[in-house]
Amino acid sequence: MTTDTVPPRADxxxxxxxxxxxxxxxxRLSLRTGAGRQHHAGPLAYVLLIGASxxxxxxxxxxxxxxxxxxTRVSQTPPxxxxxxxxxxNLATAWEDAAMGKALVNSTIVAGAIALSTVLFxxxxxxxxxxxxxxxxxxxxxxxxxxMMIPPQLGVVPLFMMMTELGWGQKLxxxxxxxxxxxxxxxxxxxxxxxxxxxxLVEAGRVDGAHSLRIFWxxxxxxxxxxxxxxxxxxxxxxxxxxxxxxxxLDMTNPTIPVALTQLSAGYIRDQSVIMAGALLGxxxxxxxxxxxxxxxxxxxMQGAVKG
Numbered sequence: 547m548t549t550d551t552v553p554p555r556a557d558x559x560x561x562x563x564x565x566x567x568x569x570x571x572x573x574r575l576s577l578r579t580g581a582g583r584q585h586h587a588g589p590l591a592y593v594l595l596i597g598a599s600x601x602x603x604x605x606x607x608x609x610x611x612x613x614x615x616x617x618t619r620v621s622q623t624p625p626x627x628x629x630x631x632x633x634x635x636n637l638a639t640a641w642e643d644a645a646m647g648k649a650l651v652n653s654t655i656v657a658g659a660i661a662l663s664t665v666l667f668x669x670x671x672x673x674x675x676x677x678x679x680x681x682x683x684x685x686x687x688x689x690x691x692x693x694m695m696i697p698p699q700l701g702v703v704p705l706f707m708m709m710t711e712l713g714w715g716q717k718l719x720x721x722x723x724x725x726x727x728x729x730x731x732x733x734x735x736x737x738x739x740x741x742x743x744x745x746x747l748v749e750a751g752r753v754d755g756a757h758s759l760r761i762f763w764x765x766x767x768x769x770x771x772x773x774x775x776x777x778x779x780x781x782x783x784x785x786x787x788x789x790x791x792x793x794x795x796l797d798m799t800n801p802t803i804p805v806a807l808t809q810l811s812a813g814y815i816r817d818q819s820v821i822m823a824g825a826l827l828g829x830x831x832x833x834x835x836x837x838x839x840x841x842x843x844x845x846x847x848m849q850g851a852v853k854g
Contacts, residue, residue, distance in 0.1 A: 551810045557789050565628075606829070609825055609829070610629060611630070612626075613635070613636050613823035613825075614629040614632055614633035615629075615819055616819055617820075620822075628790075632770065633823070636819050637827060640810060640823040640827060641823035643810060643820070644824050645801065648801070650803065650831065652718060652802050653803045656722055657782045657785040660726065660782075661778045661781040661782040661785060663722075663727065664725075664726065664778075665731070665774050665778045667732075668727055668734070668777060669770050670762065670814050671732045671735070672731075672732055672734070672736040672737075672738070672739050673743075673762055673768075674737070675687050675732070675736040676743065677745065677748050687736070691730045694733075699790075702791070702794060709724075716795070717798050720795040721791060725785065725791075735770065735777065738770065739766065739769070739770055743765075743766060743769045743770070747769075775839075779839070783832060786828075787804060788804065793805050803828040804828075806828075807828065
């Protein structure tokens with residue numbers, strides 16, 4: 547009696563032994579292939595990164611060294627490269643001579659108000675230019691971008707006259723209100739929302755009966771949060787370090803940090819160590835803010851990049 551052998555089907559699954567070859571036999575596939583491949587930096591990359599970090603931190607280190615010595619030692623050649631014993635004395639002198647306490651409060655109010663208003667208005671305008679359809683949208687966007695090409699010095703005289711007519715001379719509103727929003731912020735948020743915010747989300751909100759402000763609050767703000775954090779940080783630092791307009795519209799009785807620092811160099815003989823101590827006092831709040839919120843800002847950027 548003979549038994550016929552049935553040939554295997556072409557679409558039959560492979561035996562388990564063929565699907566799972568033993569170790570050491572056959573090619574082994576790496577799990578980190580294609581887009582998921584992880585690249586490891588070599589020694590040269592670490593050397594370059596460490597060198598760039600040291601170069602970036604050297605001005606801050608030199609400021610601390612100069613603020614901890616006396617004026618004679620700072621002027622010597624070669625200059626000192628190690629901190630001295632006079633840091634606390636120079637900080638106290640700068641704090642008293644330049645009214646740094648009031649300047650820190652004023653700079654915090656000015657920079658915080660400008661940063662918050664810029665983020666809010668720029669996000670609103672960016673959403674409108676990116677996702678809303680209305681007549682003259684492109685022309686208005688070009689006008690906003692065109693204002694970036696006008697030097698701010700051209701508007702100093704009429705702006706100063708306007709602030710005087712409003713009774714805001716030598717007051718903080720004269721610094722805050724002219725910079726409540728910036729064309730750079732509007733363009734930045736428009737570009738980000740145009741890529742990161744799908745049109746389907748906006749249309750879904752329309753279908754559900756939500757109006758534009760409701761869509762902005764419930765849909766746009768969560769998507770725009772990473773870009774808003776970056777814009778807030780950039781605007782806050784810029785407003786904190788702004789010197790030109792606050793120096794014109796404010797005086798030494800109500801200064802911001804950059805205006806107060808000019809008081810330290812107003813004498814016939816400038817004490818460079820005290821000036822550096824004042825600059826160190828004005829820089830420390832920015833460093834603290836970046837240390838506290840830097841991880842959230844970088845994490846928000848990465849999250850937005852993945853979602854976009």
